[in-house]
C-alpha cells in the first residue's frame with residue numbers, strides 16, 4: 001500500500017511540474033506578444049501620422065510645390081499597403097482611403113456608406129489624427145490596425161488553447177499507459193502465483209496417493225479431508241492461471257452452473273444463511289462463460305453478502321431475462337447495506353471495511369465480468385439495515 005502511495009505522490013509532483021511549465025510558457029508568450037503588439041501598434045501609428053502629414057502636404061501645396069516632392073509624398077501614400085486609413089477633408093467628404101476593399105459591385109453611394117461604417121468602427125479603436133492644411137482648416141485621418149496586427153492579438157490565445165489541448169492529451173496518454181502497466185502487473189502476478197503453486201500441489205497429490213495406499217497406517221477420513229483441501233487449492237490455482245491468460249468462454253447452461261455452485265457453496269458457509277436460486281430464464285438457456293472464473297465472481301459476491309449479514313439471513317440468487325438478449329443474475333442479501341456514496345467505491349481496489357479484508361474481491365469480480373465476459377457488474381439497489389442487491393448482466397448471444 002505504502003509503495004503505491006509513493007508512486008501516486010510522485011505522479012502528482014510530475015503533474016504539478018508539467019502544469020507549471022505550461023503556465024510559464026503560456027504567460028511568457030502572452031507577455032511577449034503583448035509587448036510586440038504594443039511596439040507594432042506604435043509603429044503603425046507613426047506610419048499613419050506620416051500618411052496624414054503627406055496628405056496635409058499634398059492638399060495644402062499642390063499649386064506651389066515642385067513635381068518631385070509631390071511624387072515623394074504620393075509614394076508614401078501608396079507605400080501604406082497594410083494599414084486601413086480614411087482621410088476626411090475639412091468639408092466632411094471622404095477624399096482618400098487606403099486598404100479598405102468595398103465589394104466590387106457596390107455603387108459609389110454604397111461604397112461611401114461602407115466607408116462611413118468603417119469610420120464608426122475605427123473611431124472606437126483610435127482617435128483620428130488631425131491634418132492641418134493651413135488657413136485654420138483641418139481634415140481627419142481615421143485608421144485601424146493592420147490585419148497582421150489584429151491576427152497577432154489572437155496568437156497568444158491560440159497558443160494557450162493548443163498548449164492546454166496538448167496537456168490534456170499528454171495526461172490521457174500518461175494515465176492510460178499507467179493503467180496498461182497495472183494490468184500487466186496484475187496478470188503477471190496471477191500467472192506467476194499459479195505457476196508457483198503447481199509444484200507443491202503435485203507433491204501434495206502424491207502424498208495423498210501414498211496415504212491412500214496404506215490404510216492401516218493412515219486414517220482414511222483424514223486423507224479424505226486433505227484431498228478436499230488439495231482439490232480446493234487446485235481450483236484456486238486454475239482460477240489464477242485462467243485470469244493470467246486469455247480465458248476460453250464456453251456455452252454453459254447458466255441456471256445449472258449457478259445452482260451447482262450454490263449447492264457447493266451453501267455447504268461451506270454458515271448454516272444460518274438460507275440460500276436460494278430462482279431462475280426465470282427459458283429452460284436450457286446457455287451463456288458463453290468461463291465457468292471457473294464465473295464461479296469465482298459468484299463466490300466473491302456471496303461471501304461479501306454473508307459477511308454483511310454477519311452469518312445470519314437470506315441470500316437469494318435470481319436470474320431474469322432482459323431486453324436485447326441480455327440476462328441478469330441478481331444476488332440479494334439481507335445484510336447491513338451500502339450507502340449511496342460507497343456504491344461506486346466498493347469496486348475500487350483496496351476499499352474494505354473489514355479488519356482482514358484486502359478490498360480486492362469486488363475489484364476482481366468486476367474485472368472478470370466486464371473484461372473477460374464483456375458484461376456488467378454493479379450495485380442494483382441497497383438500503384441501510386435492509387440489504388443489498390448486486391446485479392451481473394451478461395450477453396446471451
Ligand SMILES: Nc1ncnc2c1ncn2[C@@H]1O[C@H](COP(=O)(O)OP(=O)(O)OP(=O)(O)O)[C@@H](O)[C@H]1O
Pocket residue numbers: 300304305308333335336337338346347351352353354356357358359360361362363388
Ligand atoms: N453485500 C454487501 N453488503 C454490504 N457491504 C458490502 C457488500 N459487498 C461488499 N461490501 C463492502 O464493499 C467492501 C469491498 O468488498 P470487497 O469484496 O472488494 O473487499 P473485502 O470483502 O473487504 O475484502 P476481500 O478482498 O477479502 O474480498 C467490503 O469491505 C464491504 O464494506
Ligand SMILES: [Mg+2]
Pocket residue numbers: 300303304360361362
Ligand atoms: Mg470480499
